[in-house]
Amino acid sequence: MNDNSFWDYLKEGILNLIYPLSCENCGIQIKESNGYAICNDCLSKIKLISEPYCYRCGKPFSAMVYFEKEAICADCLNRKNHFYYVRSVTHYQGVMRKCIHLLKYKKQVKLVRPLGNLMIDYLNRDKFIDTEEIDLIVPVPLYKDDYLRRGFNQSGLLAKYIADYFSIPFSENLLIKKRGNVSQVGLSKKERKSNVQNVYLLNSSAEIKNFSRILLIDDIYTTGATVEACCKELRKAGIKKLFVLTLARGV
Ligand SMILES: [Zn+2]
Ligand SMILES: [Zn+2]
CATH class of the missing domain: 3.40.50 (Rossmann fold)
Structure with a gap:
């Protein structure tokens, strides 16, 4: 982790403590958000298009x-x-x-x-x-x-x-x-x-x-x-x- 990402990480952590984010999709409180408004669980559920296609x-x-x-x-x-x-x-x-x-x-x-x-x-x-x-x-x-x-x-x-x-x-x-x-x-x-x-x-x-x-x-x-x-x-x-x-x- 370089200096910058360390400070970003810290800042994000503090911001999450003050303003806990909840997922805009499922509503659960996001613990480690990286600032995303959607939780990792919901992001991982995005279904990708697979074959067959044109x-x-x-x-x-x-x-x-x-x-x-x-x-x-x-x-x-x-x-x-x-x-x-x-x-x-x-x-x-x-x-x-x-x-x-x-x-x-x-x-x-x-x-x-x-x-x-x-x-x-x-x-x-x-x-x-x-x-x-x-x-x-x-x-x-x-x-x-x-x-x-x-x-x-x-x-x-x-x-x-x-x-x-x-x-x-x-x-x-x-x-x-x-x-x-x-x-x-x-x-x-x-x-x-x-x-x-x-x-x-x-x-x-x-x-x-x-x-x-x-x-x-x-x-x-x-x-x-x-x-x-x-x-x-x-x-x-x-x-x-x-x-x-x-x-x-x-x-
Ligand atoms: Zn969610
Ligand atoms: Zn086509």
């Missing part, structure tokens, strides 16, 4: 369906994706739903660590990409008004955490979001697509000619319209290989 977009298949290695879902057969692969670590439900809510709306940024670790473990385990071949990690951006209101981009924090772990260059501002979009909730697939069209742009001051393999990070994958819009922009700029990892998956 080789391209990561959509889980029903386990009853006969599963061929590298099988592709009907959506991917009927469209041209700008990404190579999308993978998501967990379903957007239960404890994970709570964690993402706490991170985004209650500013529980300490959760970036356990959630980022889930994404790192996934990359180490699943090997859908060779992390040594990734030139750059970028997050799906937030619109600047939303960024200022929240004070951070949750996908940016996760992306930075992963980039630091693998020592891969990171760029928070390679992509920009030109305007806030209407909430995606309750929109059809088609409406969602037009909702994000021309919203994500490449930052005009960005230098990208040295990059050919990019890993895009987002918190939640729903219809894929957002990551597809981002990947389309990066493709236009000449990036050949685009991979996407999201923390959770809504469908």
Whole structure:
């Protein structure tokens, strides 16, 4: 334990004595919290997405369906994706739903660590990409008004955490979001697509000619319209290989 982590540990211990934290999921008092608002027991219950899933977009298949290695879902057969692969670590439900809510709306940024670790473990385990071949990690951006209101981009924090772990260059501002979009909730697939069209742009001051393999990070994958819009922009700029990892998956 270095000096810094010792003091952090001590500070955390004292803070826990004064303000005991209870788990936002199960309500028990957290003894050693590391400052997370979810207890270790609940964090360990997060169910990970496992095979079978679509080789391209990561959509889980029903386990009853006969599963061929590298099988592709009907959506991917009927469209041209700008990404190579999308993978998501967990379903957007239960404890994970709570964690993402706490991170985004209650500013529980300490959760970036356990959630980022889930994404790192996934990359180490699943090997859908060779992390040594990734030139750059970028997050799906937030619109600047939303960024200022929240004070951070949750996908940016996760992306930075992963980039630091693998020592891969990171760029928070390679992509920009030109305007806030209407909430995606309750929109059809088609409406969602037009909702994000021309919203994500490449930052005009960005230098990208040295990059050919990019890993895009987002918190939640729903219809894929957002990551597809981002990947389309990066493709236009000449990036050949685009991979996407999201923390959770809504469908
Ligand atoms: Zn708990
Ligand atoms: Zn698919």
